[in-house]
Amino acid sequence: MTFSEKFHLRIPGPTPIPSRVQQAMNQPIFGHRSPEATQLILECSQQLKPIFGTEQDPLILTSSGTSALEAAVINTLSPGDEALVIVTGAFGDRFAKIVERYGFTLHRLDIEWGKACRPEQLQAALQQHPKTKAVFVTYCETSTGVLNPIQELSQVVRTHSEALFIVDGVSCLGAVPCQMDDWGLDIVVTGSQKALMLPPGLAFIAVSERAWGEIEQNQTSSFYLDLLRYRDSLSQNTTPYTPAVSLLLGLKEALCMLEEEGLEQVFKRHELLMNMCRAGVQSLGLTLMASDQDSSPTVTSIYGGAEAWSSEDVRKHLKQLRVLVAGGQQHLKGQIFRIGHMGYCDSLDVLTALSALEIALIQAGASVSLGSGVKAAQEVYLNHV
Amino acid sequence: MTFSEKFHLRIPGPTPIPSRVQQAMNQPIFGHRSPEATQLILECSQQLKPIFGTEQDPLILTSSGTSALEAAVINTLSPGDEALVIVTGAFGDRFAKIVERYGFTLHRLDIEWGKACRPEQLQAALQQHPKTKAVFVTYCETSTGVLNPIQELSQVVRTHSEALFIVDGVSCLGAVPCQMDDWGLDIVVTGSQKALMLPPGLAFIAVSERAWGEIEQNQTSSFYLDLLRYRDSLSQNTTPYTPAVSLLLGLKEALCMLEEEGLEQVFKRHELLMNMCRAGVQSLGLTLMASDQDSSPTVTSIYGGAEAWSSEDVRKHLKQLRVLVAGGQQHLKGQIFRIGHMGYCDSLDVLTALSALEIALIQAGASVSLGSGVKAAQEVYLNHV
Incomplete structure (x- = not known):
């Protein structure tokens, strides 16, 4: 052939792009500050909510998923803070590398690759590191095909610590249940190119009230990954920097498809x-x-x-x-x-x-x-x- | 109507997307680590060279142009370093804001909006701030429609200082001459959604040997914007994080169109x-x-x-x-x-x-x-x- x-x-x-999504991305490009763009951003953020299971407005970043992982780390942690990273594979390891690189105190909870983290393992780690400011976990560990039991792990965090619970949902959100608000997740991150049926180039972050409180105290020096700026812009249905407009058009269509299927x-x-x-x-x-x-x-x-x-x-x-x-x-x-x-x-x-x-x-x-x-x-x- | x-x-x-570019982006999506992707990244980087006027390999970031401005700042400056930012409008101001936010010492050379920076103005500023580590300038200041005389300004920097000369070419590269190597520019940054006829979502950065030397000494803590990682990956014709594959397909076609026109x-x-x-x-x-x-x-x-x-x-x-x-x-x-x-x-x-x-x-x-x-x-x- x-x-x-x-x-x-x-x-x-x-992952493959549906024809409907492809066609949506073929609309003529328009200005990112136009009424059409603000309407599109508003709709996308609203339609993303059930994917995350949250009443918060998901933020839209133009970037790979990794930058959203980085944003989750640097917006919540301050120098001297301790992070507990559950490492069940290559993407948990990436969280750990980001934490380490910024000089935050890293506690790794290494789980054998191919296995999920058990609640009791997390509980033991939290007892060992009682000053943990945030726990990081990968929902679906792409490198092994493991789905961590996020709801149970969240319950452990909520019961045994005051730490934020931060979830990388890049390779599963939109394909598996996520009840961010009900489960008590503080930050959930995902990307466009997995279950959301889009090309790579967009990342999405939802943040709990509690996490916003920490972020407001924290003030990262990052410019592009400052989540407060994204929140301010989103309150006006826009983004702080030029978004990938064509991908947003595709996103809207993909979210409609998910809604239609249910x-x-x-x-x-x-x-x-x-x-x-x-x-x-x-x-x-x-x-x-x-x-x-x-x-x-x-x-x-x-x-x-x-x-x-x-x-x-x-x-x-x-x-x-x-x-x-x-x-x-x-x-x-x-x-x-x-x-x-x-x-x-x-x-x-x-x-x-x-x-x-x-x-x-x-x-x-x-x-x-x-x-x-x-x-x-x-x-x-x-x-x- | x-x-x-x-x-x-x-x-x-x-800016508007040519039909050819649109069609190129309609190809079925493929893996970002596939031979097709590495070939595409190699070709794009090679074909970007004449746009920058450099023998260096331009790096490809999945992000808005702003993140590439930030990358230029944080990869070259270390705490305590002094930066001279030529502010001829809103985008020079953005460079200044990034410098300030990271706590580097900022010297602003404010030029009346609507006018370009004159070589003698830059020379005077450099004499006033002899410890300047890097000079930042906007090639085309989108907010005023002014084109700064980059070649002459570069000559001033080279003659009167050891500073790096870092250029935001987002809203003009591909539409105006840029001879990065001949003119002695150290870093030039651009984005996809202006003269390159693509949707927003990609940014490009070329770095001189001299600037790489500084970057190697510097080691930013940023993960997503660590240019050394992009260089390492590009040496294997790939990117450190999942790139916006569909936009890369469009980029290749847009660069071919520019080549064909000459x-x-x-x-x-x-x-x-x-x-x-x-x-x-x-x-x-x-x-x-x-x-x-x-x-x-x-x-x-x-x-x-x-x-x-x-x-x-x-x-x-x-x-x-x-x-x-x-x-x-x-x-x-x-x-x-x-x-x-x-x-x-x-x-x-x-x-x-x-x-x-x-x-x-x-x-x-x-x-x-x-x-x-x-x-x-x-x-x-x-x-x-």
């Missing part, structure tokens, strides 16, 4: 996709990285076959079939591959990926029964509907 | 657009803010008619004709209006804007001779070709 645009993007972000249904769909993917992979005799309890509805991590076949070989053969999956990060490089199933993704996409995976496994030297992974996933589908 | 997409965007950015021709075109716009406006009896010597080829600032008619009224009537121009910023609010003529803009666009302006002036109560502005601009055109 020579036409290079026919491929299946099954990495955990960026968030509860969106969450159910992602759970089904996860269950189909996991059943298919398991029935092929492959080893999942995350347990059923810890697995994320947005991305599935799968171990390579040790001596028998390598995950990189499988990825290579999948690529020849034009199915693109991700490899492992940091020490998991060459050890695992990861299938993304979030955003603009449906059951047939998972079946397609599994059917290609079976071919790729055979080509990589694994011994699998063709069709058996697809069958297991089909059964999950039929039992679900 | 009811179809809302037919309008003429004549603000100084964001940069010299692009610069001549912008000069012609400026001359047409200025001649038209002047022949209508309006007062230009910038002198012929100081005027920018990308944006023209025009005073309101004092008691006779207001610039805001003219803007309102232009808007009814679906021609969108900008108002004044800060103390110039209500005093001036600004016509952008950069990027995807040609002679007929200027004639269109002038023909609408004549109607709007009449409607606002000014006394002008219909067609006379258009005629003056047509004459400039005919004398040019």
